[in-house]
């Protein structure tokens with residue numbers, strides 16, 4: 033908290049002068065927090081009209097200034113027409129500077145706005161630029177040097193163009209330097225991060241691609257951090273070390289669920305601006321083990337049954353691009369498979385809310401800021417047998433026939449489902465929402481799915497239950513044939529496993545589905561999952577409640 037002396041200091045005007053903006057005289061001022069300009073009403077004007085107009089003032093938070101440049105130095109990535117205009121302007125007004133800043137537009141989208149001011153002298157112009165840059169340099173959360181990985185084949189294969197045309201120019205305006213690697217194969221980025229990259233020279237890692245590409249960065253960074261700290265990822269009870277570098281996501285994939293659920297939109301320029309201003313959003317990560325073998329990490333969806341089947345089928349249709357999920361979704365829906373198994377879970381404490389409480393995770397979320405007590409920590413580290421001794425609420429066990437078992441570590445909002453799989457799930461509370469969809473009729477399942485696209489409550493069905501959990505285990509009813517150790521990437525299964533399917537089009541295989549782990553297939557049905565609170569941080573801030581307009 034800042035005291036009164038500090039408050040006064042931060043409000044001290046650093047610079048104030050009469051400038052010209054859009055052929056209108058303005059009074060501009062800068063303090064540590066804001067840059068303000070106000071139109072000056074000329075006395076003669078006031079007298080002649082007889083009415084006193086309210087003069088408009090504009091406020092820009094210093095933390096949302098992207099950069100400030102002398103007009104003639106402005107970037108050369110502008111169109112020929114804009115460059116010509118800039119030249120003409122700088123000939124007319126030689127002592128002018130432009131401030132680039134964040135402007136909020138519709139649906140959580142941000143744009144880089146600009147305002148040009150001309151000064152009475154070259155010295156004054158230099159002073160404005162220098163003092164503003166000094167203030168920006170005090171914002172230590174801003175990245176200066178980034179490592180960027182581009183997947184040229186993600187989504188609609190536009191990753192490279194999106195970066196070059198929409199992101200690189202704004203990074204340049206902000207004075208950010210970036211080392212860019214265009215990936216040449218799957219897992220290129222993951223392997224480079226795990227073993228090769230010299231991470232000390234960077235302030236963050238950026239991925240240009242979809243959820244799969246993000247997953248590569250996540251695995252590379254988390255593995256690197258655990259290796260450096262001698263933490264064994266294979267131990268399901270290991271206390272993982274948080275990653276120091278933040279991750280930025282420039283969306284260029286098919287679902288872009290992680291970007292959408294942490295920023296509120298999947299728009300490359302918005303993401304670039306969140307990176308530039310150095311936003312920071314902590315995020316939970318689920319570790320997935322099969323016995324004592326580490327399989328994968330997940331930040332969005334771990335889905336068995338319906339979403340596992342959709343993914344397994346969609347992988348064969350990659351050439352279709354984002355539309356593959358729609359086709360495979362319809363197919364999985366028609367197959368209407370269910371799977372037998374046992375789910376056991378450690379419920380989260382009551383003070384962390386409930387998946388149906390309608391308290392959505394938003395910018396500055398109080399639930400995510402809640403500190404875990406030592407009792408809660410003890411309870412979390414206890415295993416199934418000893419848990420009962422340390423807490424009244426302990427592991428719960430549910431056996432049944434399930435159409436879908438979904439663990440949502442965050443809302444999983446995406447353009448297909450703007451409120452997501454679990455609208456009230458939190459990004460950084462150390463829990464996941466475990467959704468169990470029991471065997472039901474096709475019509476009922478359709479009603480449930482449909483509710484993901486409208487405002488109705490998708491949990492308000494007798495065949496659906498939802499729990500907020502810290503850990504869970506799944507065991508399929510029929511034991512799976514023994515798999516070799518570390519076989520997280522086995523050859524693809526031939527098709528769905530229609531235990532209860534009436535469709536002859538579904539290819540019969542075993543009684544198991546596979547897990548959809550953030551869009552990657554896991555071939556072990558029996559898994560153990562733990563949520564690791566705030567293991568990573570993104571260049572994001574969560575979804576803003578109200579659109580503030582400048």
Ligand SMILES: Nc1ncnc2c1ncn2[C@@H]1O[C@H](COP(=O)(O)OP(=O)(O)OP(=O)(O)O)[C@@H](O)[C@H]1O
Nearest residue numbers: 186187215216217241242243244245285286287288
């Ligand atoms: N150069 C490359 N060649 C082939 N595959 C790659 C390459 N670089 C990355 N990949 C892989 O491509 C997969 C899909 O990429 P990405 O996530 O960017 O797009 P997507 O699948 O269309 O989007 P989403 O994951 O949002 O559905 C990732 O799992 C990643 O490992």
Ligand SMILES: CCCCCCCCCCCCC/C=C/[C@@H](O)[C@H](CO)NC(=O)CCCCC
Nearest residue numbers: 243287289332333357361444449481484550551
């Ligand atoms: C009658 C209309 C019914 C419409 C129902 C729509 C329900 C949509 C819920 C979407 C949930 C997305 C969860 C995100 C999962 C990502 O980690 C993963 C990787 O990108 N995407 C998929 O597996 C892709 C999964 C795509 C599922 C369709």
Ligand SMILES: [Ca+2]
Nearest residue numbers: 316441458463
């Ligand atoms: Ca969570």
